[in-house]
Amino acid sequence: MDTSAFNRLRDDFVKSPRARVAAAVGTVAAAFAYVALLVLLYLFVDLLVWKGEIPSYADLRPARKAAFAGEWMNRADADRADAVKRLGLPDASAARVAAAELKRAPTPTEWEWRWRAGAYLALRDRVNQEAADTYLPEAPAADTPDPATRAELGLLSLVVRERDRWTGRLAGWLARWNGWAWRPGADGSANDTYLAGLFVFGFGLALVRGVLLNAVAYAAAQVTIEAVTRLRRALYFHIFRLGSLAVRTSGPAEAAELVTGRVESAREAVESSLTAPYRFPLLFVLLLGLILSINFWLAVSCLLFALLVWLIGGQVAAYFRREARVGSRQSDAALSLLRESMGLMRLVKCYQMDRFNQSRVERQIAQAGRAGWRRYRGETLARPMLVAVALIAGVCLLYLAAWAVLAGDLTTPGLAVMAVALLSLAWPVAGWVDARRKRARGEEAAAAIFEFLDRRGEAAEAADAEFLPALTGRIEFRGVTLTEAGTGRKLLDDVSFAVPAGSKVAVVGSDPTETHALVYLLPRFLDPTTGEVRVEDRNIRWVTHESLRAQVAVVMQDDLVFTDTVANNIKCGDPGYTLPQVIEAAKLAHAHQFVERLPQGYETVIGGDGMSLTPGQRFRVALARALLRDPNVLVLEEPFGPVDEDTLALLDDTLERVAPNRTIFFLAHRLSTLRAVHRVFLLRHGKLEATGSHRDLWQNNDQYRRLQVLADATGETAALSETS
Structure with missing residues (x-):
């Protein structure tokens, strides 16, 4: 398969560069919006857990106390002194609190004052002076380490608690530009305003992301539909340039x-290619980065466990699914043999095969049992095995996450966001796999489409083509050879004969493809590989399509009617024909009687999606279509098999009335037709094996007699009941 076929399809048929850019930009923006929603989720969970309160020093874990001690010692003397001064402590106490080191260990009260001073400095550095000043007046006295109420300062709580992490730095940046997230209201709490702000931002992000995804889908659909429309139009026009399509059975x-x-597969691939290369890799990278930034080692552990689940659980489950499929096939085969054995009762009794058949049945029952066990084992163990491995991995991850939370290495909001992000990773992975599958199908479809579009047309009209006058002489085939495109098979091999104007001839053969090939040469649905077809002693390669096809009408069983009104089926939508002319043609074809009985008469929709007609009725509509154009040459493929005698009589009457001064080629299936024509041409393996009257061929040609016997045996000449 040409791996560049899909790229060629996109280059040739996918236009609208603005829409393509819009789809890419919208996809990238939607990915960032989703990650921003996860950040808001972190802030929301943090607010629920801490309620905007800044903890006291006594609430800190030992590891956090040790980290704060190092932070305090590394602070500049001026910063420590300024922060302690704002606490309003007595000079002696302020000196001890501000000191980096003391000869004696600081008291719990002194550590509390240091913690508050450190919180002040963190808010001043991460947010601004106003935020730092907002915190200190609300701080409880140091001698009440566990007050009944604490200040609810919204986002400032996160800034203080996680000031040495990226989340604290991000929260500080947000707090610097969004004072409403921490300024206390009339009730002294900032939480209500902060929560409302989180809701507004979350709602807005969700709305923007939804709009972006819809815009992306709209842009991708616009580009794709335009490409598919152009592609289908190109295929439609190329079909009529390929004469070989008319004769190849496929x-x-x-x-x-x-x-x-194929075009539908290409559409899915094109639509996916506009968004998938940006959406899924970018979203995967952003989610993975978010997970790793929350807690690197726990994230690595989660990814390793996911890989373990896939390697062990997925592969074991796949093994059991394969076992189930093999067991199902073996079980079906064993049960088929068992059914056969159960149907041999008369044979067993007649030939006294009781013991032999019993041993066969016992063996088949045992085989069916073993196969059934293999199938049931595979079906019942595949999913439980995968679930069991996933549960074990989940329990292990839960333990590691809980240990990290208790150790202070992971916050509860971080755990919640990590869990959501880990689950969200499945989406871009599944989307990428689906995109690759669509791309593979699109590559295959594009290769098939371009293989078709690259075929050369075989029946193009010559630039200097002449007008063909009305047929008055004869039609002649001179050394015609026709090779089927794609297969190289010879459908016609050096066929030569002549048909005088006004003759009725029949073409018969064991292979319908060969007989169709011969008559399709007349309207130039295709051209001979070698040789020529002459009308009025003119090679039809050098006459105009319009003048040739105005004289040749074709009625074939493959395309008798299409989904439209009866009137449009007969006049093919040509406004040059009036309804009275359509009715006259229908009367001549004996179609008018049943058309009048249809619900809307000539405006009744027939065809595949319309009202159903019998085979004889469909043939008469197609015959009326041909007769409306009053052609000099009429090619008729007789109805197959089930047509009642009255309908056949009406058809014979029509043909008898239109035959004078008209040349008719029959693809005959009835003895009565073969007896009525002037000559019969017998094709075999592409060659013209014999020609003559029906009587001559019946008496002198074994192959011709064999064809008639087979036709009788298969019922092709039989008449079954049908409403006329």
């Missing part, structure tokens, strides 16, 4: 699959 099906299934 041709129409191939074209339909390209326009529908």
